[in-house]
Structure formats: structure tokens, C-alpha cells
Amino acid sequence: PRTGEHTRTGLSKAALKQDFLDNLFYIQGRFREVASPHDLYMAAAFTTRDRLLKHWVESAQVFKTSHARTVCYLSAEYLLGPHLATNLVNLGIMETAHEASKELGLDLEAILEEEEEPGLGNGGLGRLAACFMESLSTCQIPAIGYGIRYEFGIFDQAIEDGWQVEKTDNWLRNGNPWEIPRPRIRFAVGYGGYTESYRDERGQTRRRWQPALVINGMAYDTPILGYRTANANLLRLWKAEATCSFDFQAFNTGDYYGAVHASIQAETISKVLYPNDEPEAGKELRLKQQYFFVSCSVQDMIRLHLNTVGPLETFAEKFVIQLNDTHPALAVVELMRLLLDEHAMSWEQAWDITHRTFCYTNHTLLPEALETWSVSLFERLLPRHLELIYEINRRFLDEVRMRFLGDEARVWRMSLIAEGSERRVRMANLAVVGSRAVNGVAKLHSKLVKTMLFKDFADLWPDRFHNVTNGVTPRRFMVVANPRLSKLITRTCGHDHWIRDLELLRELEAHVDDAGFQAEWRAVKYAAKRDLVEWMQQTTDIRLDPESLFDVQAKRFHEYKRQHLKVLHVIRCYQQIKQGQTQDLVPRAFIFGGKAAPGYFMAKLMIKLINAVGAVINNDPQVNGWIRVAFLPNFNVKNSQRLYPAADLSEQISLAGKEASGTGNMKFSMNGALTIGTLDGANVEIREAVGAENFFLFGMTAEEALQRQITGYRPWEFYQNDPELKSDIDLINSGLFSHGDTQLFRPLTDNLINHDPFMVLADYRAYLDCQKTVSDTYKDRERWTRMSIFNVARIGRFSSDRAIREYAEHIWKVEPRVIDPVT
Numbered sequence: 020p021r022t023g024e025h026t027r028t029g030l031s032k033a034a035l036k037q038d039f040l041d042n043l044f045y046i047q048g049r050f051r052e053v054a055s056p057h058d059l060y061m062a063a064a065f066t067t068r069d070r071l072l073k074h075w076v077e078s079a080q081v082f083k084t085s086h087a088r089t090v091c092y093l094s095a096e097y098l099l100g101p102h103l104a105t106n107l108v109n110l111g112i113m114e115t116a117h118e119a120s121k122e123l124g125l126d127l128e129a130i131l132e133e134e135e136e137p138g139l140g141n142g143g144l145g146r147l148a149a150c151f152m153e154s155l156s157t158c159q160i161p162a163i164g165y166g167i168r169y170e171f172g173i174f175d176q177a178i179e180d181g182w183q184v185e186k187t188d189n190w191l192r193n194g195n196p197w198e199i200p201r202p203r204i205r206f207a208v209g210y211g212g213y214t215e216s217y218r219d220e221r222g223q224t225r226r227r228w229q230p231a232l233v234i235n236g237m238a239y240d241t242p243i244l245g246y247r248t249a250n251a252n253l254l255r256l257w258k259a260e261a262t263c264s265f266d267f268q269a270f271n272t273g274d275y276y277g278a279v280h281a282s283i284q285a286e287t288i289s290k291v292l293y294p295n296d297e298p299e300a301g302k303e304l305r306l307k308q309q310y311f312f313v314s315c316s317v318q319d320m321i322r323l324h325l326n327t328v329g330p331l332e333t334f335a336e337k338f339v340i341q342l343n344d345t346h347p348a349l350a351v352v353e354l355m356r357l358l359l360d361e362h363a364m365s366w367e368q369a370w371d372i373t374h375r376t377f378c379y380t381n382h383t384l385l386p387e388a389l390e391t392w393s394v395s396l397f398e399r400l401l402p403r404h405l406e407l408i409y410e411i412n413r414r415f416l417d418e419v420r421m422r423f424l425g426d427e428a429r430v431w432r433m434s435l436i437a438e439g440s441e442r443r444v445r446m447a448n449l450a451v452v453g454s455r456a457v458n459g460v461a462k463l464h465s466k467l468v469k470t471m472l473f474k475d476f477a478d479l480w481p482d483r484f485h486n487v488t489n490g491v492t493p494r495r496f497m498v499v500a501n502p503r504l505s506k507l508i509t510r511t512c513g514h515d516h517w518i519r520d521l522e523l524l525r526e527l528e529a530h531v532d533d534a535g536f537q538a539e540w541r542a543v544k545y546a547a548k549r550d551l552v553e554w555m556q557q558t559t560d561i562r563l564d565p566e567s568l569f570d571v572q573a574k575r576f577h578e579y580k581r582q583h584l585k586v587l588h589v590i591r592c593y594q595q596i597k598q599g600q601t602q603d604l605v606p607r608a609f610i611f612g613g614k615a616a617p618g619y620f621m622a623k624l625m626i627k628l629i630n631a632v633g634a635v636i637n638n639d640p641q642v643n644g645w646i647r648v649a650f651l652p653n654f655n656v657k658n659s660q661r662l663y664p665a666a667d668l669s670e671q672i673s674l675a676g677k678e679a680s681g682t683g684n685m686k687f688s689m690n691g692a693l694t695i696g697t698l699d700g701a702n703v704e705i706r707e708a709v710g711a712e713n714f715f716l717f718g719m720t721a722e723e724a725l726q727r728q729i730t731g732y733r734p735w736e737f738y739q740n741d742p743e744l745k746s747d748i749d750l751i752n753s754g755l756f757s758h759g760d761t762q763l764f765r766p767l768t769d770n771l772i773n774h775d776p777f778m779v780l781a782d783y784r785a786y787l788d789c790q791k792t793v794s795d796t797y798k799d800r801e802r803w804t805r806m807s808i809f810n811v812a813r814i815g816r817f818s819s820d821r822a823i824r825e826y827a828e829h830i831w832k833v834e835p836r837v838i839d840p841v842t
């Protein structure tokens with residue numbers, strides 16, 4: 020180590036090597052010769068963590084002493100992905116680590132492969148929360164991410180006989196070097212019981228809650244470091260445990276189950292992530308989970324405020340809370356409960372603080388994803404919160420009645436309580452009423468949120484509605500995932516400032532016609548495709564041709580995302596090749612990836628259909644020289660980082676008006692893939708940014724789709740009037756892809772012909788025509804390369820840094836707090 024350099028925090032090669040060997044010895048209790056790959060990974064993780072902690076502790080100190088206004092991000096999901104590589108990049112020591120490991124005779128890539136990723140999320144919403152946490156640190160904004168430390172995250176997906184099979188995600192089995200348990204930070208959380216009035220010491224009549232069951236929440240902290248900055252924010256995840264983890268009396272009486280019953284019951288609350296991505300399960304445990312982390316988090320904020328700033332009157336000045344969808348919306352009521360019942364505030368004062376503290380982001384328009392909970396469940400589980408919801412509602416509806424005299428229908432629509440056979444609490448309405456700002460996640464989506472979903476509320480509070488288009492972190496999805504491309508960009512631009520200021524990618528435009536640069540650009544893509552081919556060969560035994568066009572659709576399976584439209588295109592190509600009509604085609608690899616919610620039958624049937632079609636095509640010598648189909652199993656953050664760099668074409672084909680934003684679309688573009696897509700979500704803004712000439716657009720607009728729905732959509736007419744469409748669907752029904760079983764895919768084809776809620780058949784022809792344009796364009800390699808360069812050069816605004824800066828300026832009103840000059 021350099022003189023004066025501390026081996027545990029030094030960034031030099033020597034310091035890394037020394038600290039690695041020390042950690043292998045003192046933490047793993049291993050010396051090199053007997054160390055397992057896992058030991059080597061843990062030693063590397065602790066060596067990296069040592070350098071993180073320095074920044075983290077310093078940041079916490081500065082934020083505490085400076086009473087910095089802090090953003091609290093409440094999310095039921097964080098799809099963090101592997102930590103090691105991004106932390107090495109953000110510390111600026113990835114190269115040094117490579118050299119150090121080489122000198123120690125280690126393979127850093129193999130060590131990185133060892134890491135089990137924390138899959139504490141389902142899809143877009145969870146990954147966005149992770150990107151935002153990294154950008155909050157990079158933009159030096161003081162923040163705390165609050166969530167649940169699920170013992171089991173999103174299931175691992177295996178494909179057996181073409182079907183998705185869910186495997187338990189026991190991510191903690193080998194321990195987690197990135198978290199620090201905080202046994203001193205515990206909070207009690209109540210459930211059930213009853214409420215009562217009583218006289219307080221000042222003779223005031225007040226309400227209080229006597230819960231029937233009380234459990235504890237314990238904090239586990241993970242530092243989230245920014246890119247090349249000393250700022251590190253905190254991700255605080257709660258684990259549920261019993262207040263008394265072992266009942267010795269029960270044990271003495273031989274009731275061994277009784278002795279552990281309480282702790283088993285308590286721990287189930289943070290045991291597992293609900294694997295649903297949109298369809299609402301409405302399970303009691305899910306509501307318990309939501310209240311659990313919300314209560315721990317709000318109690319923690321009040322503790323921090325009382326310890327640092329003092330009286331709670333200034334709570335809304337110190338903290339701004341962002342609700343990541345409605346899953347944490349109970350926080351509005353929990354803060355009211357604590358300010359009223361525990362801190363004796365008046366309703367007016369408590370509501371003023373609460374309303375000025377909360378902001379809410381909506382991530383979906385799908386009616387089935389909007390959470391509502393039965394009043395009876397609330398009565399049983401959260402009786403005090405139900406009382407408070409009624410009071411919030413009473414005062415709110417008074418305001419509505421005053422503003423919209425006599426419009427009882429509007430009152431009925433806006434009420435926090437959905438009347439009807441079973442009365443239910445509308446969590447989205449609660450989130451809007453309790454927040455001072457509501458935003459959607461892309462321009463089109465935010466418009467539909469204002470004009471459709473929350474129209475009544477926008478009529479009442481038009482200024483409360485905003486848009487902040489999503490973004491993704493270029494550190495993980497460019498620098499870590501695609502080092503070849505990142506090096507080429509840095510060399511071409513002559514600097515690496517683009518990594519923190521992505522708009523600087525525009526400088527690439529000056530090189531778009533440089534043949535040498537174009538060749539290097541293609542070489543980078545080709546190398547990434549070759550890596551993916553190797554990995555797919557190992558994991559799926561399917562061999563793809565890196566020369567072919569890699570046509571990729573990777574995202575959660577859902578009918579609105581229309582993976583079945585993509586399958587119809589694959590079948591069309593198959594039929595064309597079988598009929599010898601190959602003039603419009605280029606060799607393609609159709610690559611799919613994504614998980615289906617275990618209870619979502621149609622989504623799982625789509626996965627089976629893809630693998631069934633793939634099995635026929637890949638084993639048909641007449642066609643497998645032209646096209647191949649591959650299903651990438653277990654699409655998660657780690658595997659997504661293999662896919663984005665290797666894609667030529669990014670499929671963003673949802674029915675317009677259904678995909679709130681999408682973020683995979685941004686990651687594919689950032690890695691030089693061209694997009695074929697509808698005018699949906701952020702596709703609209705990506706096309707605006709990269710130029711219509713660099714985007715393959717097709718399909719109805721959101722307006723046209725809505726009109727078609729209103730005027731009556733008859734999918735069977737498309738089936739009858741388009742012979743190619745008919746023959747593609749009939750081929751599925753023929754049993755060709757199901758060993759002659761003509762019934763297997765009936766549910767899917769019948770649904771398409773008779774209902775087709777997401778208008779696959781209506782967009783089929785336009786989609787196929789657009790795919791012909793794609794093939795024609797791909798034949799012109801120079802033109803394709805230019806379009807690919809423009810997609811990267813003009814993608815800058817889709818950095819999550821830009822999104823975070825917009826939240827900070829327009830919604831959170833928070834300033835960066837620089838810890839010390841950027842190293």
C-alpha cells in the first residue's frame with residue numbers, strides 16, 4: 020500500500036491485494052489453496068465493502084449534523100441485482116481490481132459470477148427503485164430507501180418440457196456480505212385488537228389502539244454508493260421477528276411447537292415476496308407485509324427526526340416520502356396515527372404535516388392492478404387505521420361536495436371507500452388524497468393518469484399532477500453490462516464524463532459516418548452476441564448464430580405486453596420459409612426471456628407456446644438455418660446484463676396505452692439495439708429522442724385503440740379477413756407444436772379470436788409489415804450501424820440521474836448535499 024494509505028480503504032492495487040488476502044484469512048478463515056469460489060467471492064465482497072463503509076459512515080455523519088432534508092423512498096420491492104461489479108465501478112476501481120486479481124492468479128469474472136443476486140422485486144417497479152437509489156447517491160441527494168428484507172425473493176425460473184417451473188430463491192443461504200444487521204433498531208408493529216377512547220393526563224378524550232398481536236421489525240442496512248462520489252445512501256430493509264422468539268414456559272410443558280409458534284407466525288410476514296406483477300392477489304399476508312414495513316419505516320423517521328432536529332412540527336421540512344405505487348400507501352394513515360395517538364397532535368396539524376410530506380407515483384393503469392382491501396379485513400387487522408381512513412374520507416368528501424355541488428356520482432367515484440356488496444378501501448384514492456404530488460412515469464402515461472384514471476381528482480387539484488419519465492442507471496446497464504461498448508465510447512469521446520452526464524453521448528454523432536468507428540461499433544455488438552451464444556449453449560443447449568439478427572423480447576409475461584403477437588410473427592416466418600418465400604427475410608434468432616406470475620395461466624401458456632414453437636423450428640433442418648428460437652431461462656438482473664448488449668432488435672410491442680413506461684426499452688437502446696414498438700409508454704419519448712428515422716414504429720395509437728374498444732372490437736373479423744393470420748393461428752390449433760394435441764393452446768387461440776382484450780389481431784398486419792422493414796434495413800449493415808449509433812448518442816435523457824434531478828427539483832424540493840469533492 021502507498022505510504023499513509025490504509026490497506027482497508029486504500030484504492031491502490033497493493034492495498035486491494037493485501038486487504039483481499041486479509042479478508043480471506045480473517046473473515047472467511049481460509050488461505051488461498053483451500054478457498055472455495057464462494058470464499059473468494061466473500062473476500063472480494065468484504066474488500067469492496069470496506070471501501071464503501073468509509074463513504075457511508077461519512078455521509079451519515081454529514082446528513083445527521085447538517086439536518087439535511089432527506090428523501091425517503093418507500094417501496095415493497097427493490098430489484099437490486101448483484102452488488103460487487105457496480106460497487107467496483109462506482110468506487111472507480113474496476114480496472115485496479117482486474118489487475119489485482121490477475122496478480123493474485125484469480126479470475127475476477129468467475130468471482131463476479133459467484134454472487135447470488137437479491138431478487139427482492141418482480142419487474143419494472145422493483146428495478147426502478149434500485150436504479151433510483153443508485154442515482155440518488157450519484158446525484159448526492161440525501162435519501163433512505165425503506166423496504167422489506169424478504170427471506171425468499173422472486174422465484175428462480177426453470178424451463179422443464181417447455182413449461183415454467185418455479186424454484187425457491189434461497190438467496191441468503193450463503194450469507195449476505197452487503198448488509199449490516201442493526202439489532203438496536205427495532206420497532207413494534209401491532210395487528211388486530213380493538214380501539215378505545217380514554218382520558219389523557221390533560222383530561223382530553225383521545226383514541227388509542229390495543230393490538231391483539233405485536234411483532235418486531237429489525238433493520239438490516241445496505242450502503243448504496245454513488246458513482247465516483249463520496250455520497251452513499253442507506254437502504255434499510257425490515258425483517259419480521261417475534262417479540263419473544265422462544266416461549267420457555269410452553270417448552271417446559273413439552274409444547275415444543277407452542278414454544279416457537281409466535282416466532283414462526285411473526286417471521287412469515289417478511290418470509291417471501293409476492294410474485295405477482297400487476298394482477299392483485301389481495302391476500303391478508305400481503306396487507307400485513309405492507310403495514311409491517313410502513314410502520315417500521317415511519318416510526319424510524321420519527322425517531323431520526325426527534326434525535327436530530329427535535330419537535331415534529333418540522334417533520335415535513337426534514338422528510339419527503341415517495342410512495343412507490345400504492346403498496347406503501349398505508350404510510351399516510353400510519354403517520355396520522357402516530358402524530359395523533361402517540362404525539363397528541365391536533366387533526367388539523369397532523370394532516371397538514373402528513374399531506375405536505377407524501378408524494379405518490381403511479382406505475383400502472385390496469386384496473387386489476389389497482390389495490391383495494393375489504394373493509395372487513397381492515398376492521399379485523401387494522402381497526403384504528405380504518406377509523407382514521409373514515410375520518411380522512413369524511414373531511415375529503417366534504418371538500419368534494421363543496422366544490423362540486425350536488426355531484427353525488429363524483430363523490431361516489433372519489434370516495435376512499437368503494438361501496439357495493441363488499442365495501443373496499445381504494446388505496447389509489449387514499450394515496451392521491453394523502454399526497455401533495457402525484458406523478459406518472461412517462462408523458463403518455465401521466466396524461467392518461469390525469470385524463471382517465473384520476474380525472475375526478477385532476478379536476479379538483481390540477482396542479483397536483485406531474486410527469487417524471489422513468490430512467491435507468493448507465494453504470495449498471497452500460498459500464499458493468501457492456502464494458503466493450505463503454506471503452507469504445509470513452510476512447511471515441513476522449514473522456515468518461517458521459518457515465519455521470521449521459522447527454523454527453525451526443526458527441527458520438529460526430530463519428531457516425533466514420534467507417535472505422537462503424538466497424539468497431541459492429542465488432543462490439545458481435546462480441547457481445549458471441550458471449551450470449553456461448554452462455555445460451557451452456558444453459559439451454561440451443562446454439563444461435565451470432566451473424567443472425569438477435570430479435571429480443573425480455574420482460575415479465577403479461578397479455579398487454581403481447582408476447583403472443585411476437586409468436587405469431589415467428590410462425591409467419593416459419594410458414595414463409597416452409598413455402599420457400601425467403602426474399603423478405605434475414606436470418607434471425609428470436610430470443611425470449613421473462614417470468615410469469617405463478618397463478619397467471621395465460622402467461623404460463625405463452626411460455627409453453629414459445630418453447631413448443633421453438634422445438635419444432637430448431638429441429639427442422641429446412642428452417643433452422645434461417646431462424647432459431649431460444650428462451651433465456653430465469654430472466655433476472657444478472658442475466659439481463661448478458662442480453663441487452665447482445666440484442667440487435669428490442670421488442671416493445673405492448674398495446675398503446677397499457678405499458679406505463681417500460682425501462683427495458685431504454686436499456687436496449689443504450690446498448691445499441693434498435694426498437695420496434697408501438698406509441699406506448701416511454702417508447703414515444705425514445706422515438707422522439709433518437710429520431711423517427713431510427714425507430715421502427717407500428718400499430719394503433721392509444722387513442723385509436725380506445726376508439727376501437729369503445730366502438731366495439733371484433734377480433735374474429737381480422738382472423739377471417741387476413742389469410743396469413745388465419746393460417747398462423749390455425750397452425751397452432753393444428754397440434755403441430757404440441758405433438759398433435761389440438762387442445763393444448765386452445766385457451767390462448769380462442770381468447771385471441773373471440774376476445775383479444777389487447778388487440779393482437781388488430782395490430783398483426785401492421786406489425787408484420789414493420790418487421791419486413793426491419794429485415795430490409797438489417798441487410799444494409801452500414802445503415803443499421805448508423806441507426807444503432809444514433810440510438811446510443813441520443814439516449815442521454817433516459818438516465819435515472821435525469822429522472823432523479825426532476826423529482827428533486829419539481830416534486831421533492833430537495834438540494835444535493837455534497838460530502839466532499841468528487842474523487
Ligand SMILES: CCc1ccc([C@H](C)CC(=O)N[C@@H]2O[C@H](CO)[C@@H](O)[C@H](O)[C@H]2O)cc1
Binds near residue numbers: 143145295297383680
Ligand atoms: C399488487 C400486485 C402488483 C405488483 C406490482 C405492480 C407494479 C406496479 C407493476 C410494475 O412493475 N409496473 C411497471 O412499472 C415500471 C416502472 O415504472 C414501468 O416502466 C412499467 O411500464 C410498469 O408496467 C402492480 C401490482
